[in-house]
Amino acid sequence: MFYYKIFKLFFLSSLLSVSLFSYPQISQDIKDKKIYPMGEKIYKAKCNNIDVTGFKTYEALSLAIKDSLCGTLSKKYEESLSLYIWDVKLGDSEVHEKLLVSKKDKCQVCGMYMHHYPTWVSRIKYPNGEAYNFDGMKCMFKFYFNNKKGITDILVQDYYTLHTLNAREAYFVIGSDVYGPMGHELIPFVDKKSATTFSLEHKGDKVYTFDEITENMVRSLGR
Amino acid sequence: MTLLVALLASTLFISNAMKSEYNTIINSYPDIVITNQKALRDTTINEDEVYKVLSIKGVSSAVARVWGHYYFLNGDEKFLILGRDEFETYSNPLLNASSNIAKDSMLVSKEVKKSLQKSYYTEYFNFIKADGSIKRLTIQKTLERSNFLENSALIIMNNDSAKEIFEYDDHEVTDLSVSVANKIEVAFIAAKLKILFPSARVSVKDDLRVMYENIYNLRSGFFLTIFIITFFTFFIIIYDKVSGLNSEQRREIGILKALGWRVGDVLNTRFYEGAMISLVSYILGIVLAFIYVYYFNAPYLKGIFLNNYDLLKDFRIVFNIDFETLALLFFLSVPIYIAATVIPSWRVATLEADEVMR
Amino acid sequence: MIKLINTSKIYDKNVVALDAVNIEFKEGELIVLKGVSGSGKSTILSLIAGLIKPTTGEVLVNEKKISKIADHFVSSFRQENIGFVFQKYNLINTLSVAENILLPLVPLNLTKVELKSRLENVLKLFDIEDKKDTLVKNLSGGEQQRTAIARANINSPKIILADEPTANLDEKLSLEFIDILKELKSQKRTIILATHDPLFFELDFVDKVIQVKNGQIIS
Numbered sequence: 026m027f028y029y030k031i032f033k034l035f036f037l038s039s040l041l042s043v044s045l046f047s048y049p050q051i052s053q054d055i056k057d058k059k060i061y062p063m064g065e066k067i068y069k070a071k072c073n074n075i076d077v078t079g080f081k082t083y084e085a086l087s088l089a090i091k092d093s094l095c096g097t098l099s100k101k102y103e104e105s106l107s108l109y110i111w112d113v114k115l116g117d118s119e120v121h122e123k124l125l126v127s128k129k130d131k132c133q134v135c136g137m138y139m140h141h142y143p144t145w146v147s148r149i150k151y152p153n154g155e156a157y158n159f160d161g162m163k164c165m166f167k168f169y170f171n172n173k174k175g176i177t178d179i180l181v182q183d184y185y186t187l188h189t190l191n192a193r194e195a196y197f198v199i200g201s202d203v204y205g206p207m208g209h210e211l212i213p214f215v216d217k218k219s220a221t222t223f224s225l226e227h228k229g230d231k232v233y234t235f236d237e238i239t240e241n242m243v244r245s246l247g248r
Numbered sequence: 249m250t251l252l253v254a255l256l257a258s259t260l261f262i263s264n265a266m267k268s269e270y271n272t273i274i275n276s277y278p279d280i281v282i283t284n285q286k287a288l289r290d291t292t293i294n295e296d297e298v299y300k301v302l303s304i305k306g307v308s309s310a311v312a313r314v315w316g317h318y319y320f321l322n323g324d325e326k327f328l329i330l331g332r333d334e335f336e337t338y339s340n341p342l343l344n345a346s347s348n349i350a351k352d353s354m355l356v357s358k359e360v361k362k363s364l365q366k367s368y369y370t371e372y373f374n375f376i377k378a379d380g381s382i383k384r385l386t387i388q389k390t391l392e393r394s395n396f397l398e399n400s401a402l403i404i405m406n407n408d409s410a411k412e413i414f415e416y417d418d419h420e421v422t423d424l425s426v427s428v429a430n431k432i433e434v435a436f437i438a439a440k441l442k443i444l445f446p447s448a449r450v451s452v453k454d455d456l457r458v459m460y461e462n463i464y465n466l467r468s469g470f471f472l473t474i475f476i477i478t479f480f481t482f483f484i485i486i487y488d489k490v491s492g493l494n495s496e497q498r499r500e501i502g503i504l505k506a507l508g509w510r511v512g513d514v515l516n517t518r519f520y521e522g523a524m525i526s527l528v529s530y531i532l533g534i535v536l537a538f539i540y541v542y543y544f545n546a547p548y549l550k551g552i553f554l555n556n557y558d559l560l561k562d563f564r565i566v567f568n569i570d571f572e573t574l575a576l577l578f579f580l581s582v583p584i585y586i587a588a589t590v591i592p593s594w595r596v597a598t599l600e601a602d603e604v605m606r
Numbered sequence: 607m608i609k610l611i612n613t614s615k616i617y618d619k620n621v622v623a624l625d626a627v628n629i630e631f632k633e634g635e636l637i638v639l640k641g642v643s644g645s646g647k648s649t650i651l652s653l654i655a656g657l658i659k660p661t662t663g664e665v666l667v668n669e670k671k672i673s674k675i676a677d678h679f680v681s682s683f684r685q686e687n688i689g690f691v692f693q694k695y696n697l698i699n700t701l702s703v704a705e706n707i708l709l710p711l712v713p714l715n716l717t718k719v720e721l722k723s724r725l726e727n728v729l730k731l732f733d734i735e736d737k738k739d740t741l742v743k744n745l746s747g748g749e750q751q752r753t754a755i756a757r758a759n760i761n762s763p764k765i766i767l768a769d770e771p772t773a774n775l776d777e778k779l780s781l782e783f784i785d786i787l788k789e790l791k792s793q794k795r796t797i798i799l800a801t802h803d804p805l806f807f808e809l810d811f812v813d814k815v816i817q818v819k820n821g822q823i824i825s
Contacts, residue, residue, distance in 0.1 A: 052303060054302055054303050054305075055299055055302050055303070058302045058307065058308060058309050058310070059298075059302060059309065059310070062309065062337050063335045063336060063337075066334075066335040066336075066337065067335050070334075070335070070348075102335060105335070144430055144431075144432070184306075184430055184433075185305045185306040185429065185430060185433070186306075186308060186429050186430075187308075187429045187430055203432060218305075219305050222305050223305065226436065227436075499696075500698055503696045503697075503698065503709075504709065505681060506655070506657055506684070506690060506692075506696065507684075507685070507690075507709055507710040507757070508681055508682070508684040508685025508686070508688070508710050508713075508761070509681060509685070509710075509712075509713055510677075510678050510681040510682060510685075510713065511677065511678060511681070512678070513681075513712070513713035516713075517712070
């Protein structure tokens with residue numbers, strides 16, 4: 026009887042401890058928009074000279090932080106910091122460059138000056154470092170269909186967050202009520218969910234992956 | 249003539265500076281602010297609502313803010329209190345820049361420091377809560393003057409201190425500030441938020457900008473008054489010239505005609521004369537305006553634009569040359585003056601020389 | 607050569623200044639128009655200078671019908687050919703002697719050198735050199751008169767017209783003026799004087815004396 030109680034206690038406490046320190050269930054949106062930025066700030070302020078690379082599990086990291094690895098913090102901050110370090114610092118995420126243009130840059134296809142529409146800039150890059158800019162996805166695709174050879178990267182900006190995306194992994198919505206500088210456009214999204222939300226809200230026709238897009242589709246969008 | 253141009257130029261410079269100031273300030277406002285309401289009066293909101301906002305696509309960040317006003321000395325002065333979380337990112341750079349605020353401490357602006365000192369508070373201040381009890385906060389640092397026009401009596405403190413002073417519950421906050429990455433989506437998201445928070449007031453930044461622009465626009469209020477006055481004076485001068493030359497001047501033109509000057513010669517000279525005078529006045533006027541506005545900071549004239557006179561002493565006007573303004577002034581003054589000089593001369597010069605000299 | 611053919615000048619209210627007058631002046635002549643004020647002699651001068659147009663009749667100067675040409679050309683004509691000394695001088699008081707004298711030349715856009723040399727010639731000739739930078743309003747009567755004459759000569763006119771030139775001068779200055787006249791005559795200019803100063807009537811270098819009375823020529 027006695028051993029059974031102890032066993033139960035042990036079992037329960039380990040269960041508890043695991044749930045205490047295990048990786049929390051939080052939506053990606055909240056992680057991206059609040060937790061990571063906050064964690065980054067905490068990290069920069071408090072974990073300056075501290076080595077965070079040695080941890081093999083999230084639980085271990087989390088425990089260490091609770092143990093004042095980076096000083097004393099409130100519970101909310103501890104969680105943000107742990108998640109930030111685990112997902113962002115130690116995780117691998119491909120971050121592409123911000124698609125910036127100068128006042129003189131013109132769209133390779135239509136010749137318009139792009140600095141008035143910074144959120145619509147897309148870019149095609151070659152191995153030798155050459156890069157072409159476009160004001161919108163339509164112009165970019167027009168160029169792409171005629172020059173498929175030798176391209177290393179195709180970059181676009183996610184509509185909702187303006188983060189730079191690899192176009193080949195992005196989702197596009199055609200036929201929405203959001204117009205770009207060249208009129209009808211293909212609007213890029215980082216994931217299917219965003220694309221679908223947008224399509225529903227802005228009366229888009231359909232969501233396409235990069236490979237599903239044909240030259241005819243692009244032509245039907247007009248000049 | 250010179251003074252007129254100077255006056256006009258000064259006004260234009262000041263209003264330009266104001267506009268750019270306001271633009272800077274407005275840029276530090278969040279795209280959208282959600283303020284809860286009860287019976288259409290502003291009230292507090294639960295800070296967990298922020299997660300609802302964050303789940304909307306297009307929202308790049310959302311922050312639960314704690315801020316409000318505090319009456320000092322029986323309402324003689326109002327302090328603006330901004331609470332903040334050290335590791336949150338706000339749209340107002342002032343809240344992000346400040347370094348760590350110790351527990352039960354605060355950062356105050358110079359105006360607040362002065363006011364407190366007048367009441368013999370030098371190191372700390374006792375905030376009085378609604379139930380009469382006191383919350384003491386130590387002054388950790390005095391803030392350097394920045395460019396805010398409206399709120400100079402400013403105190404920054406930790407969120408929990410602010411919550412104590414305002415007597416908020418643990419989860420109560422003043423409002424939610426929302427930032428949207430792609431500005432095209434702002435209106436759309438504002439609409440979504442109105443549905444998500446049916447009892448709240450959703451304010452969008454652009455509306456604010458339009459409001460401020462209207463005040464400092466050429467077409468409005470104070471500015472128009474000055475404009476009209478200067479213009480009016482200007483036209484009186486012009487009218488005086490155009491309504492005819494005095495007898496001395498007519499005689500002179502007659503003499504010139506008698507000496508063999510043709511009408512064209514007379515007009516030519518008058519033209520150069522007019523051009524010289526108006527150009528010199530114009531340049532002098534602009535230079536004077538420059539010195540008055542940028543070097544001396546436009547005493548007195550500022551008062552027409554800014555309400556709070558105490559602010560005026562410190563407000564440094566940003567250097568801002570706008571060629572459109574300069575061109576406008578030029579075309580308003582120079583050609584008109586020249587015309588006013590030349591036309592009456594033309595009228596006189598075409599008379600018979602002899603008649604004029606009689 | 608100057609001709610007035612059947613020229614009349616009638617001002618408003620039927621004031622007849624000149625009544626169908628016919629005169630001819632030959633080149634190089636020095637002619638005195640004699641008559642009291644209001645007799646019409648000033649009117650004749652003004653007509654010749656083109657300052658006024660006749661009501662009827664014609665005015666010819668060197669074969670040009672100046673009574674018929676447009677204001678612009680009359681001014682040019684005046685600029686090139688006429689030097690006028692007015693009764694009241696008509697100088698610009700706020701300007702200096704030199705500035706007044708140079709006025710007729712301003713529209714011509716001559717070089718500074720040219721202007722300077724002409725100015726100096728004329729200043730010397732009429733003995734007003736020392737006052738050249740003085741403002742006209744600070745000059746004496748005689749000095750003003752000499753300035754007026756200098757101005758009338760700066761453009762080397764072929765015809766010099768003077769209206770009561772000695773009216774405000776004492777005897778000494780009047781005699782000085784007569785000396786100047788002699789000098790001008792020797793330069794072969796056509797000179798027409800309108801005056802009622804008897805000093806001029808007996809001068810040996812005067813070619814003709816024409817009496818004017820009530821708008822008509824007598825003798």
